[in-house]
Amino acid sequence: GAVVSQHPSWVICKSGTSVKIECRSLDFQATTMFWYRQFPKQSLMLMATSNEGSKATYEQGVEKDKFLINHASLTLSTLTVTSAHPEDSSFYICSAFAVRETGAYEQYFGPGTRLTVT
Amino acid sequence: ELKVEQNPLFLSMQEGKNYTIYCNYSTTSDRLYWYRQDPGKSLESLFVLLSNGAVKQEGRLMASLDTKARLSTLHITAAVHDLSATYFCAVDIYGNNRLAFGKGNQVVVIP
Numbered sequence: 001g002a003v004v005s006q007h008p009s010w011v012i013c014k015s016g017t018s019v020k021i022e023c024r025s026l027d028f029q030a031t032t033m034f035w036y037r038q039f040p041k042q043s044l045m046l047m048a049t050s051n052e053g054s055k056a057t058y059e060q061g062v063e064k065d066k067f068l069i070n071h072a073s074l075t076l077s078t079l080t081v082t083s084a085h086p087e088d089s090s091f092y093i094c095s096a097f098a099v100r101e102t103g104a105y106e107q108y109f110g111p112g113t114r115l116t117v118t
Numbered sequence: 119e120l121k122v123e124q125n126p127l128f129l130s131m132q133e134g135k136n137y138t139i140y141c142n143y144s145t146t147s148d149r150l151y152w153y154r155q156d157p158g159k160s161l162e163s164l165f166v167l168l169s170n171g172a173v174k175q176e177g178r179l180m181a182s183l184d185t186k187a188r189l190s191t192l193h194i195t196a197a198v199h200d201l202s203a204t205y206f207c208a209v210d211i212y213g214n215n216r217l218a219f220g221k222g223n224q225v226v227v228i229p
Contacts, residue, residue, distance in 0.1 A: 043220060045221045046212075106163060107217070
């Protein structure tokens with residue numbers, strides 16, 4: 001089935017620095033990917049839609065200048081957390097849609113990246 | 119206001135017994151997803167329900183969708199320890215495959 005990978009799986013950074021998280025679709029092309037964040041023991045919140053070759057679309061309340069998204073190719077989207085602060089510490093998960101062998105259109109999630117800002 | 123509500127948020131299950139967890143959503147949608155998440159892990163897709171009356175089963179789990187009632191259920195038959203996890207439902211409420219998630223049903227199966 002479709003596989004989505006993320007790198008790194010875990011990162012610690014100091015407050016004020018920037019961190020880049022990569023999301024790759026390994027065996028399919030994804031013109032659209034999605035970025036979510038999840039706080040401990042809470043639900044997933046959609047942050048933005050990453051569109052290949054165009055600007056990302058951000059959900060209401062998400063700062064586009066703080067969370068920079070670049071969808072450089074059909075298999076790679078990156079999320080850069082700029083000037084990170086402790087409140088940005090979270091679990092970031094990307095996803096992409098693909099068509100299964102059955103023909104069903106389904107969303108596949110990456111393994112997630114745990115960001116800790118000290 | 120767009121809402122996806124799951125209940126109960128926490129459920130302790132006895133092995134061998136049957137249970138049902140619920141997902142209600144507030145606006146029209148014809149696509150509902152169920153996912154499983156283990157602690158510290160990402161989401162594993164369980165079911166995609168695409169139409170009113172859809173029912174899907176995999177092992178001890180069975181999901182159904184009633185779009186008129188805006189309700190989906192996830193039924194667990196003869197619970198086993200391996201089913202301990204948090205179960206999320208998500209609905210394509212916003213459109214363009216942008217999903218709204220519920221808060222999750224945390225399930226613990228005890229002997």
